[in-house]
Amino acid sequence: MKIKQLFLATILLAGSFLANAQIGSGDLYQGMSRSIPNGRAVLPYGLQITFEKTVHLIFPAQIRYVDLGSSNIIAGKAEDADNVLRVKAAVRDFEMETNLSVICDDGSFFSFNVKYAEEPERLNIEMQDFLHSGTNNLPTNKADIYFKELxxxxxxxxxxxxxxxxxxxxxxxxxxxxxxxxxxxxxxxxxxxxxxxxxxxxxxxxxxxxxxxxxxxxxxxxxxxxxxxxxxxxxxxxxxxxxxxxxxxxxxxxxxxxxxxxxxxxxxxxxxxxxxxxxxxxxxxxxxxxxxxxxxxxxxxxxxxx
The missing domain is CATH 2.60.40.10 (Immunoglobulins)
Structure with a gap:
């Protein structure tokens, strides 16, 4: 009888620990997965786009890879300018926020959370080189990205x-x-x-x-x-x-x-x-x-x- 009570108490204690961990610290999710520490996350930029106008993103190096979070947005490299990306909305007034990711030839990684805006705050945006003079530490867009030819x-x-x-x-x-x-x-x-x-x-x-x-x-x-x-x-x-x-x-x-x-x-x-x-x-x-x-x-x- 005592063994059965001890076993039940152990189960209740473990359940309480998991519940507190999930609700409080965020270290554990269902399935015992660890959450990603803030220092490991590449923080995204906020980007507004619209249907009638094109937003141009100017990157510090040639664009190597582009990924669109949904079909609500379209993007493409500008002709004869491999470091310039054109972005606009594919449909009017889309409600769900989506994302955009870009990798450049120099190994820099850029992430954007994309929202629809009738009049975007900025239409032409220059993304800073992560080796820009005066920078003491590598910013969050630096990543250990490797390319086959190197x-x-x-x-x-x-x-x-x-x-x-x-x-x-x-x-x-x-x-x-x-x-x-x-x-x-x-x-x-x-x-x-x-x-x-x-x-x-x-x-x-x-x-x-x-x-x-x-x-x-x-x-x-x-x-x-x-x-x-x-x-x-x-x-x-x-x-x-x-x-x-x-x-x-x-x-x-x-x-x-x-x-x-x-x-x-x-x-x-x-x-x-x-x-x-x-x-x-x-x-x-x-x-x-x-x-x-x-x-x-x-x-x-x-x-x-x-």
Missing amino acids: GNQSPVLVKLIMKTIWQNNRREIKHIGSKKFGIQFLLRGLYSHNGLLYFHLQMKNQSEMPYNIDFITFKVVDKKIAKRTAIQEQVLQPLRAYNDVIRIGGLQTQRSIFALEQFTLPDDKVLEVTLFEQNGGRHQTFIVENEDLIRAKNIDNLKLKF
């Missing part, structure tokens, strides 16, 4: 490394470059970290005429130029770029950082880096050999600053 390297860390290289502006290499037509194209530094190579490039326009950049190529080619064919060229695509310049004014200097997958070269190959001028012929090319690649400075000693 392997186990966080895009947040990649961007931070490129930004730090650009800010430090050290010239670690002094023997690789090209100069003609009043244009100087230099490799200022070469760094490595966790399977990636970082190329610090400098473009200096010593003429009065502006230089419009078409593109920059990284190609593995034969050392013997005369025997080169299209098949013998291997184009390497940069994974990320920081301060990707499109124009160098007269008597101005610009710098860019490019991140590529780590590689080495056989004895009969070199890396050819070429700067192409748009609608012009002042192209610049320099050569990087394997001995330069293997001397890339390890980034672990670089002081990263948020």
Whole structure:
């Protein structure tokens, strides 16, 4: 009899504990699930949209992923502007609040709670870069998001490394470059970290005429130029770029950082880096050999600053 009473008392005590936990602390739900701590939640922004007008969201990097909470809203990237998202209501006066999530190429994550408003308070909104100067701590839109092309390297860390290289502006290499037509194209530094190579490039326009950049190529080619064919060229695509310049004014200097997958070269190959001028012929090319690649400075000693 006493054993039965003790068993019932234990059940009542456990039930009381669960009820108090569910009503009071919120640590437990039905099914014994823990609630998500506030520090783990990405706080959403409030966003108002309408049927007759379009809201434009300007993000700090190229948009990689968009998810709409319901069919009451529609969204799409702006043409020729991969960091701008257009959002508007698909139906008039929808009542239920919905949500919108966006992931950018730099690993930043943005969440929005979306409501209908006949006249939204803001139609054009610029979302701040999480590595914005003056920020001492990473804000809530920083997340450990990984992309396939970067392997186990966080895009947040990649961007931070490129930004730090650009800010430090050290010239670690002094023997690789090209100069003609009043244009100087230099490799200022070469760094490595966790399977990636970082190329610090400098473009200096010593003429009065502006230089419009078409593109920059990284190609593995034969050392013997005369025997080169299209098949013998291997184009390497940069994974990320920081301060990707499109124009160098007269008597101005610009710098860019490019991140590529780590590689080495056989004895009969070199890396050819070429700067192409748009609608012009002042192209610049320099050569990087394997001995330069293997001397890339390890980034672990670089002081990263948020």
